[in-house]
Amino acid sequence: MTRAVLSIGSNIGDSLAHLRSVTAELGSRLVVCSPVYRSAPWGGVEQQDFLNAVVVAEDDGFDAWDWLSFGQRLEEAADRVRVQRWGPRSLDVDVIVCEDVISDDPRLILPHPRAHERAFVLLPWLDVEPDATLRVGGDDVPVSELLARSSAEERAGVVRLDGSGDRLW
Numbered sequence: 001m002t003r004a005v006l007s008i009g010s011n012i013g014d015s016l017a018h019l020r021s022v023t024a025e026l027g028s029r030l031v032v033c034s035p036v037y038r039s040a041p042w043g044g045v046e047q048q049d050f051l052n053a054v055v056v057a058e059d060d061g062f063d064a065w066d067w068l069s070f071g072q073r074l075e076e077a078a079d080r081v082r083v084q085r086w087g088p089r090s091l092d093v094d095v096i097v098c099e100d101v102i103s104d105d106p107r108l109i110l111p112h113p114r115a116h117e118r119a120f121v122l123l124p125w126l127d128v129e130p131d132a133t134l135r136v137g138g139d140d141v142p143v144s145e146l147l148a149r150s151s152a153e154e155r156a157g158v159v160r161l162d163g164s165g166d167r168l169w
Contacts, residue, residue: 003031003058004067005096005132007112007121010078011041012090015051016168018078022093023055023168025074031056033168034124040157042118047088052158053168054096054124064098068108071095096121097134111135119158122147127160 010018016036023033034054041047062070071093078091096112103110115121116136122143125132133140147155 002060002062002064002067002099003056004062004064004098005125005129006055006057006067006071007052007092007094007096007115007118007124008055009039009050009052009092009120010090011048011050012088013078018091019051019053020168021078021091022074025070026055026057029057029059029062031058032128034127036161036168037120037124038159038161039120041088042120043085045085045088050120051161052120052124054121054128055168056128064095064101064103064108064110067095067098094121096125102135116141116146117150117154119147119150119154122150123155123158123160 008019008022019036023030032055037052039050039052041050074093075091080090094112095108095110096115098110101110111134116134125143126147130144132143134143134146136146
């Protein structure tokens with residue numbers, strides 16, 4: 001079975017509906033979904049906050065490239081427009097890890113090259129996999145340790161939403 005960790009985010013339109021479109025499309029492939037977080041934008045582009053979550057999914061017939069294509073199809077269905085790097089988006093689906101796949105292909109770098117720096121990935125991931133590790137610089141590092149290494153400002157910019165209407169599945 002091929003298992004992937006996907007980070008999903010949105011800050012344009014009905015962001016919650018965009019995130020729910022991912023869990024709906026995953027259907028029975030969805031193993032677990034984190035709570036939704038409100039996150040300060042990352043990358044220095046002025047824009048509104050994002051809603052983010054992490055999903056873990058499994059599919060016997062998928063490899064890392066299939067997960068990438070899956071995410072891109074959903075982004076396209078949500079009318080994602082790629083105008084500005086780290087700019088606003090209706091839906092962003094990033095493959096963080098897929099099994100133990102290591103890839104340096106510019107179209108699919110795995111593990112995700114900046115996941116270890118992003119509290120909006122690390123916090124929700126810990127909610128669903130408290131013992132998760134991420135390969136960074138050739139070492140498998142506990143996600144909890146990576147989160148502890150992030151700045152207080154980075155962590156403070158990521159806040160869990162507690163409303164029952166914020167559930168994705």
